Amino acid sequence: MMKAQSNLPVDGARLWADLMALAEITEPGKPYTRRSFSALFLEGRAWLTRRFEEAGLTVRLDAGGNLIGRLEGSDPSAGTIMMGSHSDTVPSGGRFDGIAGVLTALEALRSLRESGKVLKHAVEVVDFLAEEPSEHGLSCIGSRAMAGALAPEMLDYRDGVGERLGDAIDRVGGKVANLEQALRQDVAAFFELHIEQGIVLESRGIDLGIVTAIVGIARVEIRFEGRADHAGTTPMDLRRDAGAAAARTIAFAADRAKELAAAGRGHFVATAGVVELAPNASNVVPGQARIVFDIRGEDQALVHEFMAELDEATAAIAEAGGVARNAWNILSDAKPTACDPRLRELLTQSARDLGFSTLSMASGAGHDAAFVARFAPSAMVFVPCRDGRSHAPEEWAEPDAIAAGAAAIYEAVLRFDAGAEQTQRDREN
Numbered sequence: 001m002m003k004a005q006s007n008l009p010v011d012g013a014r015l016w017a018d019l020m021a022l023a024e025i026t027e028p029g030k031p032y033t034r035r036s037f038s039a040l041f042l043e044g045r046a047w048l049t050r051r052f053e054e055a056g057l058t059v060r061l062d063a064g065g066n067l068i069g070r071l072e073g074s075d076p077s078a079g080t081i082m083m084g085s086h087s088d089t090v091p092s093g094g095r096f097d098g099i100a101g102v103l104t105a106l107e108a109l110r111s112l113r114e115s116g117k118v119l120k121h122a123v124e125v126v127d128f129l130a131e132e133p134s135e136h137g138l139s140c141i142g143s144r145a146m147a148g149a150l151a152p153e154m155l156d157y158r159d160g161v162g163e164r165l166g167d168a169i170d171r172v173g174g175k176v177a178n179l180e181q182a183l184r185q186d187v188a189a190f191f192e193l194h195i196e197q198g199i200v201l202e203s204r205g206i207d208l209g210i211v212t213a214i215v216g217i218a219r220v221e222i223r224f225e226g227r228a229d230h231a232g233t234t235p236m237d238l239r240r241d242a243g244a245a246a247a248r249t250i251a252f253a254a255d256r257a258k259e260l261a262a263a264g265r266g267h268f269v270a271t272a273g274v275v276e277l278a279p280n281a282s283n284v285v286p287g288q289a290r291i292v293f294d295i296r297g298e299d300q301a302l303v304h305e306f307m308a309e310l311d312e313a314t315a316a317i318a319e320a321g322g323v324a325r326n327a328w329n330i331l332s333d334a335k336p337t338a339c340d341p342r343l344r345e346l347l348t349q350s351a352r353d354l355g356f357s358t359l360s361m362a363s364g365a366g367h368d369a370a371f372v373a374r375f376a377p378s379a380m381v382f383v384p385c386r387d388g389r390s391h392a393p394e395e396w397a398e399p400d401a402i403a404a405g406a407a408a409i410y411e412a413v414l415r416f417d418a419g420a421e422q423t424q425r426d427r428e429n
């Protein structure tokens with residue numbers, strides 16, 4: 001268990017109060033749910049805006065719909081140190097996934113301002129829009145926009161009620177007509193705190209994780225078209241059962257992914273998190289089936305090998321089942337991302353000098369840092385979460401652990417700023 005530290009440079013109690021207050025803004029009876037683009041999400045954004053303003057930050061929304069709080073530095077040529085994560089949740093998710101990263105960044109900035117220290121760099125806290133897969137089927141929407149990776153065709157993805165993603169971004173304050181304004185050339189470093197969403201740190205009694213790499217994530221949508229028929233009168237050998245094709249596909253993927261996960265080629269996982277049948281009635285042979293796979297790996301070649309096998313298997317399953325595979329859509333295919341070695345070292349040293357143990361580890365979860373890393377050196381610090389549970393209301397992290405992570409980021413920001421000065425002096429000598 002983390003040993004509580006009293007002399008941290010951040011206010012852990014204030015940070016915890018923020019976390020619990022934002023957790024209150026959730027769908028009643030379905031904790032904790034604050035889906036991107038929803039009215040509740042906007043209520044959470046309004047709360048964050050007030051907290052950013054109370055902390056003395058200048059606040060804006062960029063063209064990608066990202067909420068940004070900023071504290072200017074003493075040297076405009078030094079650029080910006082950015083921190084942040086996301087405030088949206090999965091359905092019935094947790095109170096810490098993403099939210100801890102936004103609020104620890106806010107706490108670090110508040111503490112920095114209250115300390116009277118003025119950094120050379122400007123410092124920002126960012127709440128990235130829609131990190132979780134939105135109802136349109138896309139994740140990391142705001143950080144993709146900032147990285148110039150929000151492709152025009154993605155803006156036409158529609159949600160369950162037919163709203164275009166581009167219209168949704170505009171509706172929450174972005175401006176897709178001027179997406180290029182979201183691009184950043186000024187970010188010198190990015191730090192993201194996140195709960196681990198796994199069990200490694202807690203099970204090994206380590207205080208903080210320093211992330212080496214973030215897995216690449218591909219999402220594939222598959223549709224089968226059979227024929228809806230009476231479930232009682234249609235002979236088995238005449239059925240064109242789209243549901244049976246989906247079931248065979250999911251079983252194939254689960255077995256094959258388990259084999260590849262043990263192949264010694266780094267972290268590898270795959271799951272069918274979305275399975276829809278139509279007309280979805282117990283006494284009707286399913287005429288349609290829709291599956292969305294989430295496939296992740298540290299080794300992108302392995303992800304692509306698995307996708308090729310899945311493509312082949314589903315074509316054979318469709319053929320054998322007398323159904324058509326009428327959609328094979330690669331919704332997204334983000335490559336694995338290495339975290340910046342220098343920032344990792346800064347985080348590790350900062351954590352250790354504050355008295356915390358650290359472990360270098362990969363991230364099986366995707367994060368906004370994976371897109372920020374396309375335009376700025378990026379690093380992540382993980383905080384243990386109880387039983388490794390996440391994406392569930394049971395998600396929990398200890399107040400002291402969150403405060404430790406905030407302190408490590410605070411310290412790493414100071415050292416980066418000072419280090420830049422040192423590097424500057426080295427360059428000049």
Ligand code: HGY
Pocket residue numbers: 131132133139364365366367
């Ligand atoms: O799915 C993920 O890895 C992240 O929580 N969006």
Ligand code: MN
Pocket residue numbers: 090097132391
């Ligand atoms: Mn998540």
Ligand code: MN
Pocket residue numbers: 086097098131194366367
């Ligand atoms: Mn997250």
